[in-house]
Amino acid sequence: MNGTLVKxxxxxxxxxxxxxxxxxxxxxxEAADEAARQLVVKMGLRDVQVVxxxxxxxxxxxxxxxxxxxxxxxxxxxxxPTARAHAMEMDEIDAYIAERIGRKVRVAGACIGTDAHTVxxxxxxxxxxxxxxxxxxxxxGFETFNLGSQVAAEDLVAFAKEHAIDAILASQVVTQxxxxxxxxxxxxxxxEAEGLRDRIVLICxxxxxxxxxxxxxxxxxxxxxxxxxxxxxxxxAVSLADRFSRATAS
Amino acid sequence: xxxxxxxxxxxxxxTLAAATVAPVxxxxxxxxxxxxxxxxxxLLGVDxxxxxxxxxxxxxxxxxxxxxxSRGVALAFGRALAETGLDPLxxxxxxxxxxxxxxxxxxxxxxxxxxxxxxxxxSALAHVRGRREERRAMLERLPQQPPxxxxxxxxxxxxxxxxxxxxxxxxxxAQVIAVIRSTGQSLLDFVPFGPTTEGFGGTYATQANFRIMxxxxxxxxxxxxxYVMLTNYASGLCMPEIAAMAAVERLDMLLNDSMYGIxxxxxxxKRTFIDQHFSRALNAYSGIIINTGEDNYLTTADAVEQAPAxxxxxxxxxxxxxxxxxxxxxxxxxxxxxxxxxxxxxFLYQVAQAQLARQIFPDAPLxxxxxxxxMTGDVFxxxxxxxxxxxxxxxxxxxxxxxxxxxxAIHTPYLADRxxxxxxxxxxxxxxxxxxxxxxxxxxxxxERRANExxxxxxxxxxxxxxxxxxxxxxxxxxxxxxxxxxxxRGFEGVFERAVDYVNPFERALRGEPVTA
Numbered sequence: 001m002n003g004t005l006v007k008x009x010x011x012x013x014x015x016x017x018x019x020x021x022x023x024x025x026x027x028x029x030e031a032a033d034e035a036a037r038q039l040v041v042k043m044g045l046r047d048v049q050v051v052x053x054x055x056x057x058x059x060x061x062x063x064x065x066x067x068x069x070x071x072x073x074x075x076x077x078x079x080x081p082t083a084r085a086h087a088m089e090m091d092e093i094d095a096y097i098a099e100r101i102g103r104k105v106r107v108a109g110a111c112i113g114t115d116a117h118t119v120x121x122x123x124x125x126x127x128x129x130x131x132x133x134x135x136x137x138x139x140x141g142f143e144t145f146n147l148g149s150q151v152a153a154e155d156l157v158a159f160a161k162e163h164a165i166d167a168i169l170a171s172q173v174v175t176q177x178x179x180x181x182x183x184x185x186x187x188x189x190x191x192e193a194e195g196l197r198d199r200i201v202l203i204c205x206x207x208x209x210x211x212x213x214x215x216x217x218x219x220x221x222x223x224x225x226x227x228x229x230x231x232x233x234x235x236x237a238v239s240l241a242d243r244f245s246r247a248t249a250s
Numbered sequence: 251x252x253x254x255x256x257x258x259x260x261x262x263x264x265t266l267a268a269a270t271v272a273p274v275x276x277x278x279x280x281x282x283x284x285x286x287x288x289x290x291x292x293l294l295g296v297d298x299x300x301x302x303x304x305x306x307x308x309x310x311x312x313x314x315x316x317x318x319x320s321r322g323v324a325l326a327f328g329r330a331l332a333e334t335g336l337d338p339l340x341x342x343x344x345x346x347x348x349x350x351x352x353x354x355x356x357x358x359x360x361x362x363x364x365x366x367x368x369x370x371x372x373s374a375l376a377h378v379r380g381r382r383e384e385r386r387a388m389l390e391r392l393p394q395q396p397p398x399x400x401x402x403x404x405x406x407x408x409x410x411x412x413x414x415x416x417x418x419x420x421x422x423x424a425q426v427i428a429v430i431r432s433t434g435q436s437l438l439d440f441v442p443f444g445p446t447t448e449g450f451g452g453t454y455a456t457q458a459n460f461r462i463m464x465x466x467x468x469x470x471x472x473x474x475x476x477y478v479m480l481t482n483y484a485s486g487l488c489m490p491e492i493a494a495m496a497a498v499e500r501l502d503m504l505l506n507d508s509m510y511g512i513x514x515x516x517x518x519x520k521r522t523f524i525d526q527h528f529s530r531a532l533n534a535y536s537g538i539i540i541n542t543g544e545d546n547y548l549t550t551a552d553a554v555e556q557a558p559a560x561x562x563x564x565x566x567x568x569x570x571x572x573x574x575x576x577x578x579x580x581x582x583x584x585x586x587x588x589x590x591x592x593x594x595x596x597f598l599y600q601v602a603q604a605q606l607a608r609q610i611f612p613d614a615p616l617x618x619x620x621x622x623x624x625m626t627g628d629v630f631x632x633x634x635x636x637x638x639x640x641x642x643x644x645x646x647x648x649x650x651x652x653x654x655x656x657x658x659a660i661h662t663p664y665l666a667d668r669x670x671x672x673x674x675x676x677x678x679x680x681x682x683x684x685x686x687x688x689x690x691x692x693x694x695x696x697x698e699r700r701a702n703e704x705x706x707x708x709x710x711x712x713x714x715x716x717x718x719x720x721x722x723x724x725x726x727x728x729x730x731x732x733x734x735x736x737x738x739x740r741g742f743e744g745v746f747e748r749a750v751d752y753v754n755p756f757e758r759a760l761r762g763e764p765v766t767a
Binding site: 149 | 417418419421422432433434437450451515516549551552623626627659660664665666669731
């Protein structure tokens, strides 16, 4: 069993080396270094070395710590579903949509809540795209609606209803104390309440979004840092086509 | 370091910017907005909130009879002052509570109204001048470290937590503290009231919050023996009111851009142009340095391609600022370090652009914004990119330096993030303090070629804008690929035409002319 567990690697297999840094709200002293060390011991780490400890402001000290963890995980047994599995390029996706769906797919995107940072949603939707990968506006297979920033969840849902939207992209870039999660949750709840959830491909995105987190929030997919527009486009096309074929089969 | 640039092209760009701005200024001169009028009553001394926490300034301007609005709120308010004998604060509250209505005083002669206004206008201006003099004396007694002034943001949502963070940052070397606003605030058509402890991605700008932070920074300035500046945002739908509050509470800088709200917040362009003018006139009088928002062009599009748009916007911001009475020393034109770190010679392009701005606007306290767009969760690489940004800033003589955070794109900064960022900047700027003085740019080399290419493309862009007219150019998505129509966007309903006998008693006084109202 131990053979399959993976531990952090410093310079020797299974040495379990990790690095931490944190601030304590106390004046720096040698006792503060020791407080930091004991705290890290309480975290379950061993061989704790406080390699830097210093005052950074009145009443605040900062520490850099190296330590070893006794724990390991069975990485082979972990399943983190990816939404990036359907690698296709723009032309392939357009052809796929034409063949499998037979009409333009209607996509609405917005930064929801009070978030005013459209950098993510713009990278995916704007014609120009991101890192040389064209945005959805450029695709023949999509009709896109970029609703911009600070869109209330209820307005996005109303828009989706009115315009028979097939896929929603909800973006959250800036967060504070979990506001992004609250906004994402509000959107799924409203879609459920309106009876729209089942027929819409619901996607969230942002620098802290993971696909696993997205599925826990009730989304079909979540896209994080570095996502290319074609990855989102392929996911929408394949998910929608699957829904159509399921609907036809049943 | 000096780059050989085409000075004739610079002159032509300034001429084009003047030609672009002149027709907009004509429009501005014949219009006002509800937010300008609210700033007028706030300057007169109106404060507080009425039912449902609606600010008294809003209640007064909103209840101004439609027929009287085109003459400005001051006259109607002056009539009420004359008749009731109350002071502006008490009268405001009486109007808010429904005891009086501005419409009740239409019979009061205009001369009585202007006579009643005059002492309040004069005392408001004297108060603002007093705060300005206070700043000057403190700067003399508690001199700042040499520029680039290290600027950091605090943004917890809770003004009291912000205060803790601001004091800690000042101790770690910060010379300017900006309290980032709650993300929704730019779209509110009122200024919230009182100290606030909840916000999203930032803390509400309120007059009470300004005062709490100013007091804390004055204390830490005395303790450190150097003056720590305070910044907030005169942007969004309440630009002029924030400028008025900042003048009264002795803020030192305000973010204030002539086009940012239009392009990036979908605020109506006419509203923005009118509001920025009065805000800037107030900023000029109160000695506040504006920071313009050119960095936004770079976060939404490719930084290499957008470089000419940044320069064009700097020329336009400069022209609008001059026309509002701001001297060069108060015009903090913006730029940002946003070129893709994977791009070969990206650093050379950054140096070219930063030095170009330095030479074209030699007396402007240039505001340099840190990398954000290409920052990832890799804090180690982020810290390195910030180091090169710091080097560019010190070697090209930037003045206001917003320190990049290694945790940019992860969370609003932790206390230690700010300290690490300040340590990075202090290290680089100390070790390379005179580097820029010691190097010469190779004639005909990459930096010189790039600078002149940006300048030339900027001229082409400004030619197109001048020919189309600024409002039409924005409507045609000339800036940031964003299209905004002249009568679209938020806040258009708050724009109105002035009557020929419109009165704003502060307008001419802010330019140093005698109080005429």
